[in-house]
Amino acid sequence: MADLSVNFAGIRAPNPFWLASAPPTDKEYNVVRAFKAGWGGVVWKTLGEEGPPIVNVSGPRYGAMHASDRRVIGFNNIELITDRPLQVNLEEIKRVKKEWPDRAMVVSLMVPCDEESWKKILQRVEWTECDGVELNFGCPHGMSERGMGAAVGQVPEYVEMVTRWCKQHTRMPVIVKLTPNVGNILRPAEAAVKGGADAVSLINTVNSMMGVDLDAMSPWPHVGGKGTHGGMCGPVVKPIALNMVAEIARTPATRTPATRGIAMSGIGGIESWKDAAEYMALGCGTVQVCTAAMVYGFKIVEEMKAGLSDWMDTKGYRTIEDFRGMAAPKVTDWQHLNLDYVVKAHIDQDLCISCGRCHIACEDTSHQAITNLVNGVRRFEVIEEECVGCNLCAVVCPVENCITMVEMTEGVDPRTGIAVGGHRTWMEHPNNPMARNPQAAGVAGTVAEPAE
Amino acid sequence: MPDIKAGRLDGGSLSDNFSDMLPGFARNEARVAAERCLFCHDAPCVKACPTSIDIPLFIRQIAAQNPIGAARTILDQNIMGAMCARVCPTENLCEGVCVREVSEGKAIEIGRLQRYATDAAFDAGRQFYSAGASTGRSVAVVGAGPAGLACAHKLATLGHAVTVFEARDKAGGLNEFGIAAYKATHDIAQREVDYIMAVGNITIEHGKRLGRDITVAGLRREFDAVFLAMGLGETNDLGLGDEPAGVLDAVDYIAALRQAPDKAALPVGRRVVVIGGGMTAIDIATQTRKLGAAEVTIVYRRGKEQMSASPYEQDVAQTHGVTIRHWMRPVRLHAQAGALSGVDLEYTRLEEGKLVGTGEIVTMPCDQVFKAIGQVFVPADIADAGAGITMQSGRILIDAERRTSWAGVWAGGDCVAGGQDLTVTAVEDGKQAALSIDRTLRGTAAQAAE
Ligand SMILES: Cc1cc2nc3c(=O)[nH]c(=O)nc-3n(C[C@H](O)[C@H](O)[C@H](O)COP(=O)(O)OP(=O)(O)OC[C@H]3O[C@@H](n4cnc5c(N)ncnc54)[C@H](O)[C@@H]3O)c2cc1C
Ligand SMILES: Cc1cc2nc3c(=O)[nH]c(=O)nc-3n(C[C@H](O)[C@H](O)[C@H](O)COP(=O)(O)O)c2cc1C
Ligand code: SF4
Ligand code: SF4
Numbered sequence: 028m029a030d031l032s033v034n035f036a037g038i039r040a041p042n043p044f045w046l047a048s049a050p051p052t053d054k055e056y057n058v059v060r061a062f063k064a065g066w067g068g069v070v071w072k073t074l075g076e077e078g079p080p081i082v083n084v085s086g087p088r089y090g091a092m093h094a095s096d097r098r099v100i101g102f103n104n105i106e107l108i109t110d111r112p113l114q115v116n117l118e119e120i121k122r123v124k125k126e127w128p129d130r131a132m133v134v135s136l137m138v139p140c141d142e143e144s145w146k147k148i149l150q151r152v153e154w155t156e157c158d159g160v161e162l163n164f165g166c167p168h169g170m171s172e173r174g175m176g177a178a179v180g181q182v183p184e185y186v187e188m189v190t191r192w193c194k195q196h197t198r199m200p201v202i203v204k205l206t207p208n209v210g211n212i213l214r215p216a217e218a219a220v221k222g223g224a225d226a227v228s229l230i231n232t233v234n235s236m237m238g239v240d241l242d243a244m245s246p247w248p249h250v251g252g253k254g255t256h257g258g259m260c261g262p263v264v265k266p267i268a269l270n271m272v273a274e275i276a277r278t279p280a281t282r283t284p285a286t287r288g289i290a291m292s293g294i295g296g297i298e299s300w301k302d303a304a305e306y307m308a309l310g311c312g313t314v315q316v317c318t319a320a321m322v323y324g325f326k327i328v329e330e331m332k333a334g335l336s337d338w339m340d341t342k343g344y345r346t347i348e349d350f351r352g353m354a355a356p357k358v359t360d361w362q363h364l365n366l367d368y369v370v371k372a373h374i375d376q377d378l379c380i381s382c383g384r385c386h387i388a389c390e391d392t393s394h395q396a397i398t399n400l401v402n403g404v405r406r407f408e409v410i411e412e413e414c415v416g417c418n419l420c421a422v423v424c425p426v427e428n429c430i431t432m433v434e435m436t437e438g439v440d441p442r443t444g445i446a447v448g449g450h451r452t453w454m455e456h457p458n459n460p461m462a463r464n465p466q467a468a469g470v471a472g473t474v475a476e477p478a479e
Numbered sequence: 480m481p482d483i484k485a486g487r488l489d490g491g492s493l494s495d496n497f498s499d500m501l502p503g504f505a506r507n508e509a510r511v512a513a514e515r516c517l518f519c520h521d522a523p524c525v526k527a528c529p530t531s532i533d534i535p536l537f538i539r540q541i542a543a544q545n546p547i548g549a550a551r552t553i554l555d556q557n558i559m560g561a562m563c564a565r566v567c568p569t570e571n572l573c574e575g576v577c578v579r580e581v582s583e584g585k586a587i588e589i590g591r592l593q594r595y596a597t598d599a600a601f602d603a604g605r606q607f608y609s610a611g612a613s614t615g616r617s618v619a620v621v622g623a624g625p626a627g628l629a630c631a632h633k634l635a636t637l638g639h640a641v642t643v644f645e646a647r648d649k650a651g652g653l654n655e656f657g658i659a660a661y662k663a664t665h666d667i668a669q670r671e672v673d674y675i676m677a678v679g680n681i682t683i684e685h686g687k688r689l690g691r692d693i694t695v696a697g698l699r700r701e702f703d704a705v706f707l708a709m710g711l712g713e714t715n716d717l718g719l720g721d722e723p724a725g726v727l728d729a730v731d732y733i734a735a736l737r738q739a740p741d742k743a744a745l746p747v748g749r750r751v752v753v754i755g756g757g758m759t760a761i762d763i764a765t766q767t768r769k770l771g772a773a774e775v776t777i778v779y780r781r782g783k784e785q786m787s788a789s790p791y792e793q794d795v796a797q798t799h800g801v802t803i804r805h806w807m808r809p810v811r812l813h814a815q816a817g818a819l820s821g822v823d824l825e826y827t828r829l830e831e832g833k834l835v836g837t838g839e840i841v842t843m844p845c846d847q848v849f850k851a852i853g854q855v856f857v858p859a860d861i862a863d864a865g866a867g868i869t870m871q872s873g874r875i876l877i878d879a880e881r882r883t884s885w886a887g888v889w890a891g892g893d894c895v896a897g898g899q900d901l902t903v904t905a906v907e908d909g910k911q912a913a914l915s916i917d918r919t920l921r922g923t924a925a926q927a928a929e
Pocket of ligand 2: 047048049072073104108109135163165231232260261264315316317318319
């Protein structure tokens with residue numbers, strides 16, 4: 028049996044499945060239920076500074092994008108940070124941590140951008156004996172209008188400055204939660220590292236408008252006839268988050284060899300063990316979940332724990348460290364991809380249900396490489412002379428594994444007339460005027476990827 | 480002359496007829512089916528499963544591409560999950576109350592998903608269980624059917640040494656000798672027995688019959704606890720006096736059918752009449768059709784609603800060309816030269832809640848009559864217990880923990896009163912009895928140590 032326990036930036040937990048800072052972690056009641064259900068840790072719903080409590084809208088604060096079977100694939104909110112009094116939250120955090128000492132208890136924070144405010148809140152939080160703090164630099168709505176959340180997270184200098192304050196004023200590990208609403212995720216990530224962060228977590232929600240109500244002629248959902256942009260999360264944001272995690276994992280400024288990168292907690296669209304394992308393969312030591320818990324309840328963690336452990340057993344990984352980050356070195360720039368690697372679509376005629384989607388996709392929008400009639404009979408075959416191996420047909424085919432992309436390992440690509448088996452990237456391609464060492468087609472090159 | 484002969488159909492048609500009636504899911508089908516599950520809270524399907532399998536969890540595991548993990552979720556609650564997936568009347572159990580059945584008339588295909596997962600684990604040779612650390616206690620189990628084997632398996636995992644006494648030379652009970660051949664393909668009954676036995680600490684003594692070779696009192700003396708799971712050994716009689724050749728016991732015939740390496744060797748009539756209204760009636764009728772009988776009629780003395788075979792099972796028989804006649808009962812068997820030639824059927828109706836004959840009689844010519852009017856417990860098996868074991872309606876009385884009235888003796892499966900006579904309920908009885916035996920033995924162990 029695999030060992031799922033983790034030590035994340037010095038915070039120990041029995042498993043890497045944590046609940047992200049959000050409604051599921053807003054109260055003692057919810058968090059105790061989560062721990063009973065088996066979650067390894069929580070990041071408590073973001074706390075703000077002492078003062079009159081936050082006021083939320085009483086109109087709809089959530090919206091969603093449904094797939095055709097009403098599965099929630101995207102979720103959106105305009106909720107603010109916790110709207111309960113600070114002291115109440117702190118007392119509950121202290122009590123829960125005491126009752127559940129083996130679980131990770133991280134407290135998310137967001138206060139105005141001045142050193143005194145951060146110092147004050149950190150002192151209050153230390154009293155709870157929680158395991159760490161997470162700085163919410165990500166909330167893209169509401170709080171950002173007040174100069175907090177994403178308004179800080181989008182300015183690398185602020186990220187670095189606040190991180191440094193926090194490191195100065197607390198003994199606890201500091202996790203910086205990043206907003207995806209930036210041009211380049213590396214800038215705030217680097218700033219967090221420079222500020223001394225123990226870890227980054229990503230992503231917070233993505234700026235979004237879920238729809239337009241064509242009767243009310245307003246955004247949907249709306250609050251009394253008017254709407255505002257919200258933050259989107261759930262399965263649809265996972266590809267965005269994975270890419271950002273991969274960028275941080277492979278960039279020298281955020282990757283120190285000893286640690287295989289700054290500690291990362293992956294967040295965004297995690298619904299099953301497999302989603303979590305993908306984040307871990309790119310370097311994350313823990314994952315955080317919000318939407319899936321809000322849609323299905325806390326019990327989903329049973330599937331996640333069993334699935335990850337079963338998969339690790341079949342692969343022979345004893346701990347998460349055994350495979351963490353293994354996929355990161357395979358993430359590279361386009362210019363380092365092998366242009367002599369050739370695949371051709373292959374249609375399994377036994378599985379084909381003859382819907383014709385592959386043909387029309389290729390015919391109308393790509394390379395005219397799939398037949399629709401053969402000898403006057405409806406039949407879909409790949410024309411290898413035309414196929415560029417783009418994967419479109421496999422993507423649109425409704426039958427899993429009916430169309431596969433098969434690598435050509437010998438001979439000549441009938442489309443280009445070039446012998447396969449070479450290895451030329453754009454760096455060696457003769458069509459590249461900047462090529463350092465241009466190589467003619469058909470030469471089985473042995474050019475290694477340049478070291479980064 | 481009666482028209483009864485072997486080899487009515489050629490080998491090809493027979494192997495088609497006795498192949499999987501509902502084949503297993505392919506990967507893609509399983510995924511599509513699994514993704515329909517709503518992962519309900521406090522799911523009604525779980526409550527309707529006699530073994531309380533965590534259905535939403537195992538289906539979510541299939542959707543998350545972990546069918547082997549799903550199998551463990553299933554087998555943890557029901558060690559015969561592979562067979563139950565094929566034979567449970569799911570429309571009356573889990574699928575009948577699935578919220579998607581209630582709301583859309585299309586349940587999640589829980590049984591088939593359960594098969595997909597357990598097949599994946601069996602095919603991969605994944606064993607999840609091992610014998611527990613020895614408690615030094617020993618338990619006797621009588622009968623190697625679903626109840627007996629489920630009990631033995633749970634006891635072995637809890638560290639008790641189990642000896643199973645089985646009258647037949649093959650284990651599995653009705654899984655091996657009763658379930659319709661087209662439900663139990665690919666030798667699933669024996670694969671399941673092997674999976675259970677692989678846990679270790681279970682010995683089966685074949686050819687040992689309670690009441691003949693051993694007694695309840697003897698077992699009680701020799702073992703720390705006894706679990707009785709003999710099922711039902713005899714078939715009810717038609718009560719029509721001497722039966723001419725051609726009148727057969729459906730359960731015996733099905734057992735022979737299940738064991739026959741070559742189904743073409745089984746003699747079957749051209750015109751077959753089946754008396755009864757349960758699963759056995761459906762199975763014998765459907766299978767004689769599959770063997771090549773030209774006309775098969777089920778005769779049941781009450782209405783469609785009273786048949787214990789589920790509507791789905793009745794549909795299966797009817798789509799196989801079986802005619803079901805309600806409100807009729809056999810009153811006389813006709814014979815020519817000692818061989819059956821027909822049966823007289825009297826119409827029936829309810830009068831003030833009582834079933835009565837109307838006096839109106841029709842004669843149905845036929846070559847074979849199968850008796851499928853229920854099985855009964857053989858009291859001689861436990862005769863030595865005398866009044867020590869309390870009976871109810873001809874079966875053993877048990878409490879919620881599956882204890883009989885005789886201390887140290889538990890019972891479950893078809894041989895106990897008030898059950899549903901299903902594989903899945905037999906498994907649950909075995910499991911609950913094992914847990915109760917374990918509690919009792921550990922309790923006494925603790926007391927002895929004091
Ligand atoms: C034809 C038929 C079809 C069925 N189809 C279905 C179905 O589709 N779905 C479903 O859920 N259920 C079905 N059932 C019911 C199901 O098979 C039984 O409910 C279930 O097998 C009961 O399990 P058991 O362990 O109590 O008894 P059994 O399966 O009968 O096992 C009892 C075992 O004890 C042994 N034994 C008997 N007497 C003695 C003795 N004195 N000493 C030692 N050993 C003894 C027997 O040889 C046997 O191995 C069907 C039953 C029949 C007859
Ligand atoms: C209703 C709601 C409220 C949230 N509130 C917070 C918050 O207070 N602080 C924070 O850091 N993130 C907050 N988030 C963002 C989540 O913690 C998480 O980063 C995001 O939802 C992506 O994960 P998911 O795809 O699993 O939902 C909130 C998300 C939702 C849906
Ligand atoms: S054991 Fe039977 S009743 Fe229970 S879930 Fe499986 S198929 Fe349904
Ligand atoms: S009732 Fe149906 S939809 Fe709900 S959990 Fe059970 S199988 Fe899934």
